[in-house]
Structures are given as structure tokens and as C-alpha cells.
Amino acid sequence: MEPRIEFETDVFSATGLTLLVEGTAQSHVDPVDPTRLFFEYTRRIGHVIDSAGEQGAPLRVLHLGGGALTLARYVAATRPGSPQLVVELDGELMGAVLTRLPLPAGALVEVVVGDAASAVGELTGPFDVVIVDVYRKLEAPAFVATVPFMSGCLGLTALGGVLVVNVADAAGLGRLRDQARAVARADPAATLLVAGDPSVLSGADAGNAVLVAGRGALPAGLRERLLTQGPLPSALLEGERLDFVLWGAC
Secondary structure (H helix, E strand, O other): OOOOEEEEEOOOOOOOEEEEEOOEEEEEEOOOOOOOOOOHHHHHHHHHHHHOOOOOOOOOEEEEOOOOOHHHHHHHHHOOOOOEEEEEOOHHHHHHHHHHOOOOOOOOEEEEEOOHHHHHHHOOOOEEEEEEOOOEOOEOOHHHHOHHHHHHHHHOEEEEEEEEEEEEEOOOOHHHHHHHHHHHHHOOOOEEEEEEOHHHHOOOOOEEEEEEEEOOOOOOOHHHHHHHOOOOOOEEEEHHHHHHHHHOOO
8 A cells, every 4th residue: 555645756856855645746845945836836825925024024924734834934934033823634744744854943833733624713813924725635625715714814814914825726717716706705805816827717727826815905016926937827817807707797
């Protein structure tokens, strides 16, 4: 029987590793250079993190879903002194990750084994960035795209902060619609933006989109980072174009 949790050597670099759970790639991490984000959606989330708050200042970050702690390591490397909380349901996974890839000295990362659905009602914010990346293999639990859960996530997000959701979708954007509608209904005043590959955002191909919701205006320069700093090609859905995708012609 194959092990449930594996670390596969990266063929593209000498130090990168891919975390596989039951044979499915869940995360990629480079413990030597944690600023190297290999998966496209993590690079887009990296741009959101880079745009949040004052340039270079520590951020309060909540990660719902841990994986290989890729983004927590990224924040620790790029925003030293940032207090971070990671909530991950799979305690065996977290134990394996921290044994194979301990967090760097000085990283202010607390890892809690628990259910994200319950955690949003129990945690005390606010957080400058809330990242939702809750998956088992390639499937997200149904609660992630519900109004109560998104309302809880937004309630933990500071004014001026951002909520970021990784949305793995089939062609047709069905899951993205459900996810974005849940956010819009949870807070009609939130500013929404979706970033991804043009073929994914057109609905032609399966892939990952990154949904960003701002409590207030989105961070300055975020749109430009997402469009120009890779991965390329890159497209955005916002304003009337996003409304049409979500709600259709009015």
C-alpha cells in the first residue's frame, strides 16, 4: 500500500518538494527559498499578500487550510514578525509536514488542528489577510461556498483587509459563481475581484481562480501586480464583467 502522505522531489529545482496526499498533489514548497511559489494560484495569492498593508510591514494572517504551510512560510520570509494562525483539519498531515519541513526559526506561526467551519465562529480577529484554501484531494467541502461561512470569514477580516479564496473549478465556472455569490451575499459592500488564467476565467478550461474580497477598497497596486507579475497570461474579473458572470444579464 502506498503511503498516504508523500513528499516528491521537484524536477524543476534542487530544493523544491511537492506534498502528495493519497497520490494527489496538494502543495508545493521550497524550504530553502520559501519566496518561490510554484503553483500558479499560490503566486497570485502571493501578490495579494505583497499588496496588503504597509509595504514590508508585518501582517496578521489567518490560513484556513494548511497544506505544506507554503503561504505561511512565504509570509514569514517576506513580512518578518507577522503573527499567523493556521487551522488544518488533518492532524496527521500537519505532523508529517512539520517533521519533514520544520518552520524556520523566528516564524510566528501557530498551527491548530481543527475544522475551519467551526473555527470561524470561535476565533477572534481581526486579521489583515484571511486565506481560505480548504481541500481534500481536489474537492472543497460544501460549507466553503455558503453565506454563513463567508460571513464568518469576512467578520474576521480587518477593515481595509482582504479575504482570499482559492477556487479550483471545472470548466464553466460553476464553483466560482457559487463562491463569489456567497461572498457578495455575505457582504454586499465588499469589493470583489477574481484573478486567473484567461482560459479558466472564460469558462473554457478547468483550473484555479483566486477570489479576493476587500473590506473597503482593494490594496493599491493589486490589479497591476496580478496582471503583470505572473503567472502569465493573467486576466481579471471585476465590476460589470464580474457581475455578468455571477448574475447574468439584468
